Each structure stands twice: as structure tokens, then as C-alpha cells.
Amino acid sequence: MKFEMLDKFIAQKEKRSQEHAELVRREQSALETVHALKAKYEQVLRDSLAAKKDATKELDELQDEIEAAEKAYARRKQERNMYHDVFKDEITSQQVIDAWNNEFIPQFREQRFDAVLKRMLEAKREYVAAVLDYYQAVREFENIRNEARSELSDHYYYKLNGIELDSVPKQEKYFMDERDLRMLFNFKEVPNSVKTYEGDEA
Incomplete structure (x- = not known):
């Protein structure tokens, strides 16, 4: 049995994470473009000074490219910052909790757990009845x-x-003695006394 709401919640988280990662990648790429253009601008300026050559036209073009790249970067950053405000989760954590408590638990009880509890109750009653029958048989024998x-x-x-x-x-x-019960309830294991005699007939 699966808790389907959790699968949907995980799929949503993965999708949101991928979308956000893509926005971060685009923002980083835009920032790298800004840095590259600024570095190129400085290099052209340095080279023009060293060569005593006028590079105004090229520098103006680079300045325009830098401004455009900075605008693009600012837009990418804004997109990334606004992402979680614009795209609200279709499935919230509270909805997962509500589905767990109000839907999954009753379904699990009905399909799996109640049958286990019924077996445990029947086994408990049978064990008590068998032990009492044992003492009754001993009394009959002693008579x-x-x-x-x-x-x-x-x-x-x-x-x-x-x-x-x-x-x-x-x-x-x-x-069943205290050691058996400790093994069963504390360690969730088959008691040694049961393992030892498993398959034995009376």
C-alpha cells in the first residue's frame, strides 16, 4: 500500500527544485555575461591607452552591451526572487498531513492493520485458553x-x-516468559524459545 499524496508532494518538490535551479542557472549565466563584458571593456580601454588609439566607438558599444546585460541580469535575479511567490504549491505540507491522518490511516487500518490486531486478539485469547486448559488437564491427571x-x-x-x-x-x-516478551516487544524478534522448538511437535 502506498501513500500516494506523498508521491505527488515529492514530485511537486522535484519539479519546483528543477524550475528554481534553471532560474538560478539563467541568473548566473547573465551575471557571467556582465562580468565578461566588463572585463572586455577594461581590456579594450587598457589596450587603447597603451596604443594611444581612440576606441570610443568600441567602448560605447561595449558600454551599451554592459547596460543591456546588467538589465538582463537584474531581470533574471528578479525572476528567481519572485518564483516562490508566483508559483504556489498545489499540494501543501498541511494537505499531506491531513491526507495522512484523515485518509491514509483509515485505509491502512482497514486494508492491513485491523486484520493484524484481530489475529493478535485471537492469538491472545487462544493462548490464555490453552494455558488454562493445560492447568485443567494437569488437575484432571492428578485426580x-x-x-x-x-x-x-x-x-x-x-x-x-x-x-x-x-x-x-x-x-x-x-x-511465554519475561525473556520471550522482552525479545518480542523490545527487540521485535522471534524469541529464542520459539526459534529453538520451531517445527517441533508436542
Whole structure:
């Protein structure tokens, strides 16, 4: 799923950036023309003085070119300065925020997120139900074991094995503990106890 308003906003920014860069380039080019003409003017003046030759006509022509170039430069600079006032953004930052909060979030919830939350809730209820069922099964087993023990002499009382998960590896395999939850919620990773027994049957 894509946030289309952001794509449009980025495309607009890129277009504005390119247009502004072109105006900056034109302004810079106009300024370079002014500098080049001024340098040429100074060179002609220097050469005419060194040669003791009258270069009034050429200097007048260059002066006219410099004035025209300075006007062109001033216009290019004005264009660049006015660009952001003339071309207002069609999509504003606030519109992006509004589209995110009012359109994209509800769509994302409906198409993706709500299903995840539903699975989490179902899994939570199933886990709780399974754990409670485990303890109920242990109680049922213990009732039967106690009945069998009552019929045996004391010598055999402790020889009837239990069924409860009585070792750490067994408990780690079937129960979620604090380490598992820390791994899951703090590090957003599959807990080691799940990785270790993945694919195992009961």
C-alpha cells in the first residue's frame, strides 16, 4: 500500500527544485555575461591607452552591451526572487498531513492493520485458553493419579510419574516468559524459545 499524496508532494518538490535551479542557472549565466563584458571593456580601454588609439566607438558599444546585460541580469535575479511567490504549491505540507491522518490511516487500518490486531486478539485469547486448559488437564491427571495412589501401598506411591511440565526446557517450549516478551516487544524478534522448538511437535 502506498501513500500516494506523498508521491505527488515529492514530485511537486522535484519539479519546483528543477524550475528554481534553471532560474538560478539563467541568473548566473547573465551575471557571467556582465562580468565578461566588463572585463572586455577594461581590456579594450587598457589596450587603447597603451596604443594611444581612440576606441570610443568600441567602448560605447561595449558600454551599451554592459547596460543591456546588467538589465538582463537584474531581470533574471528578479525572476528567481519572485518564483516562490508566483508559483504556489498545489499540494501543501498541511494537505499531506491531513491526507495522512484523515485518509491514509483509515485505509491502512482497514486494508492491513485491523486484520493484524484481530489475529493478535485471537492469538491472545487462544493462548490464555490453552494455558488454562493445560492447568485443567494437569488437575484432571492428578485426580486420576491420586485415585491410583490410594489403591497402592506407600512403597509404590511415588513411582507413578506426573505429567506436568516440570523442567525449564519443557516450560520454555510451551510457555511465554519475561525473556520471550522482552525479545518480542523490545527487540521485535522471534524469541529464542520459539526459534529453538520451531517445527517441533508436542
